[in-house]
Amino acid sequence: MTTTALKEPVRPTSPGAAREPRRRTGRIRRIGLPYLLLLPALLLELLVHLVPMVIGVVMSFKELTQFYIRDWGAAPWSGFGNYKVSVDFDAPVGKALLHSFSVTVGFTLLSVGLCWLIGTAAAICMQDTFRGRGLLRALFLVPYALPVYTAVITWVFMFQHDNGLVNHVLHDQLHLTGEPSFWLIGDNSFYALLTVSVWRGWPFAFLIVMAGLQNIPRELYEAAALDGAGMWQQVRRITLPSLRPVNQVLVLVLFLWTFNDFNTPYVLFGKSAPEAADLVSVHIYQASFVTWNFGTGSAMSVLLLLFLLAVTGVYLLVTSRGRRAADV
Amino acid sequence: MRSIRAAAVGAVTLSLALAATACGGGSSNGSGSNDSPGTLTYWASNQGASIAVDKKVLQPELDKFEKKTGIKVKLEVVPWSDLLNRILTATTSGQGPDVLNIGNTWSASLQATGALLPWDDGNFAKIGGRDRFVDSALSSTGVRGKDPAAVPLYSMAYALYYNKKIFADAGIAEPPATWDELVADGKKIKAGGKAVLGAEGANLSENIHHVFVFAKQHDADFFTADGKPDFTGPKVVDAVKQYVDLMAKDKVIPTGDAEYAQNQSVSDFAKGKQAMLLWQSAAANLTSQGMSEDAYGVAPVPVRSGAPGSGPQVNSMVAGINIAVFKNTRNLDGATKFVEFMTSDAEQKTLNTAYSTIPPVKAAQGDAAFDAPDTAVLKNTLATSAAALPQVPSESQFETAVGTAVKDLFADAAAGRAVTTDSVKAELEKAQQQMPAA
Numbered sequence: 150m151t152t153t154a155l156k157e158p159v160r161p162t163s164p165g166a167a168r169e170p171r172r173r174t175g176r177i178r179r180i181g182l183p184y185l186l187l188l189p190a191l192l193l194e195l196l197v198h199l200v201p202m203v204i205g206v207v208m209s210f211k212e213l214t215q216f217y218i219r220d221w222g223a224a225p226w227s228g229f230g231n232y233k234v235s236v237d238f239d240a241p242v243g244k245a246l247l248h249s250f251s252v253t254v255g256f257t258l259l260s261v262g263l264c265w266l267i268g269t270a271a272a273i274c275m276q277d278t279f280r281g282r283g284l285l286r287a288l289f290l291v292p293y294a295l296p297v298y299t300a301v302i303t304w305v306f307m308f309q310h311d312n313g314l315v316n317h318v319l320h321d322q323l324h325l326t327g328e329p330s331f332w333l334i335g336d337n338s339f340y341a342l343l344t345v346s347v348w349r350g351w352p353f354a355f356l357i358v359m360a361g362l363q364n365i366p367r368e369l370y371e372a373a374a375l376d377g378a379g380m381w382q383q384v385r386r387i388t389l390p391s392l393r394p395v396n397q398v399l400v401l402v403l404f405l406w407t408f409n410d411f412n413t414p415y416v417l418f419g420k421s422a423p424e425a426a427d428l429v430s431v432h433i434y435q436a437s438f439v440t441w442n443f444g445t446g447s448a449m450s451v452l453l454l455l456f457l458l459a460v461t462g463v464y465l466l467v468t469s470r471g472r473r474a475a476d477v
Numbered sequence: 478m479r480s481i482r483a484a485a486v487g488a489v490t491l492s493l494a495l496a497a498t499a500c501g502g503g504s505s506n507g508s509g510s511n512d513s514p515g516t517l518t519y520w521a522s523n524q525g526a527s528i529a530v531d532k533k534v535l536q537p538e539l540d541k542f543e544k545k546t547g548i549k550v551k552l553e554v555v556p557w558s559d560l561l562n563r564i565l566t567a568t569t570s571g572q573g574p575d576v577l578n579i580g581n582t583w584s585a586s587l588q589a590t591g592a593l594l595p596w597d598d599g600n601f602a603k604i605g606g607r608d609r610f611v612d613s614a615l616s617s618t619g620v621r622g623k624d625p626a627a628v629p630l631y632s633m634a635y636a637l638y639y640n641k642k643i644f645a646d647a648g649i650a651e652p653p654a655t656w657d658e659l660v661a662d663g664k665k666i667k668a669g670g671k672a673v674l675g676a677e678g679a680n681l682s683e684n685i686h687h688v689f690v691f692a693k694q695h696d697a698d699f700f701t702a703d704g705k706p707d708f709t710g711p712k713v714v715d716a717v718k719q720y721v722d723l724m725a726k727d728k729v730i731p732t733g734d735a736e737y738a739q740n741q742s743v744s745d746f747a748k749g750k751q752a753m754l755l756w757q758s759a760a761a762n763l764t765s766q767g768m769s770e771d772a773y774g775v776a777p778v779p780v781r782s783g784a785p786g787s788g789p790q791v792n793s794m795v796a797g798i799n800i801a802v803f804k805n806t807r808n809l810d811g812a813t814k815f816v817e818f819m820t821s822d823a824e825q826k827t828l829n830t831a832y833s834t835i836p837p838v839k840a841a842q843g844d845a846a847f848d849a850p851d852t853a854v855l856k857n858t859l860a861t862s863a864a865a866l867p868q869v870p871s872e873s874q875f876e877t878a879v880g881t882a883v884k885d886l887f888a889d890a891a892a893g894r895a896v897t898t899d900s901v902k903a904e905l906e907k908a909q910q911q912m913p914a915a
Contacts, residue, residue, distance in 0.1 A: 241910035
């Protein structure tokens, strides 16, 4: 390996024959050093990401129930059994997974859409200097900066049926509902989850779009204004096209984060989420940790990974092609 | 040049170190040894009002143990929400505590993983023999016919706690002995503007404990004699429906309780907002919430008719905490000594008094400290009218599946949707389908 190259110069060499090998070791060293410096990071990456992933994939082919978790090696191989159970949509397990998956897709689309919309609108409004802009910008970023658990637990208190702030405002003060609603159980839980998710997610969109806006030359707006373009026209013809590369990454990242979000639903609803808000991450958690069937849980995780990989691939392909065409 | 070489050497060293740690983390699946006789790690469950209270109760006892044996015990009090997951993780990795507390209903499930030291006659002999323990407590230590996976530590039973003042104001002389009486009393209590009965509708374990007792009262079981799940029989459906109907039809449980999962119903009771509470050994908890002992009375949990007893007259589960030794311990002798210490007569008296629980050790149970009127009710319930939850490997999955079904039914009732025999049966069917095939 590269370590041998390092030892080379220490070896005593006769002056005549030295020139050729030394140059070669020099080259090896030049080429090898960057890799050598990358090695710790690579190993860490392997340790933190790849090894657990591979173990997860291996687990998905095993019948890893409570009888075998103490000694994984003894767990019998089940081939594609776990996958078959997961995607058999006529049977209860597959049906529940499909339901959870569709809830997650709907939730993610709404959440990402709203996060992006609110974030972008706020960033555009904050673009012109006015008194108190710095303060507002800082304030907007607070939800993003707060620790997830603390923030979501506060929401749990606010959503409580008897003493929650939400019902106090909607029911007691504004009289919008006939009787206090339940937010943490039943069908409303979807909206509760969406609210918290958007509340947590939009500041990130705001931050990224704001950074993107700083790169758009002001002259463009001035020229457009001279040509008689209104505010809306300026946003549509200048701001949005200029933000395109930023948005491409932003939407993808928001999508992946929201789709995989575990903390928000787990803190809001606990181990068993209401059906209306049964996000796939918590669903898989329940399928493995709560029912102690880690094989099926792993199989579901691998399926989720494949789905997210496919979506990401198609998304990048489509958006990049579109951009390339636009650039020409 | 030198700095480059230093960087390279650094990189190689770091990589080797990483590789070494990666390999070092492997699990050892052998059984226990006595490699580190000087220390023990103990995971205690959260028995007191808070984790700080537990540390205050347990630390002086652990110090006593250290003085006696020279073994230092590292204490960690694990909250209930994390305990089972922590045990599962420890089981999977082989890296865990030496001694730990488990909820006694998990005994059979954890027994199946093989992570806990079986208490055969030899091991029992080291702690004074099996005969020292009360039978009902031993009935919840694992699958019948197998060596227990754990030893009883604290015993608890459900009782009906009632607020004396609310009862007097409503003109109720005696606590209800049957469910019909409870519903009738509820009408009087509601007329006075108070809530009637508390429940933790979103707490899966609480739901299980109650529907298990209701099933017993309907002469039904959630598992067949050979351990197969059987959730959809007409009697089981009736039993579950009767519990949910306390909210849906009888309106004695407030709809708001459908989302309770953090013992809010206990504080509602302690604050005097609600007249009754069905809880296991609640005294210490109520005291810590500021309710004085003479403000409430303790009565047996109601039955359908007649008086509490065995069979359909059961009115509580055998609740409690077991203490277990992790099979991978590196201080097997010390761990057994520690279990012996914790189940000794003297420690049983001290600890069970502190937690207002009942000692599962016969000699300690006879102590006068456990003859107070409220403890007497619990003791009597345990002795005569409590049944152990199913001791089957899939008990833990049953708690989740059926507990969730009841939670969803409560959510329906709270939202004003009808809870019918069909809807109950449908939920239970869904729960049964989630159970492992075996």
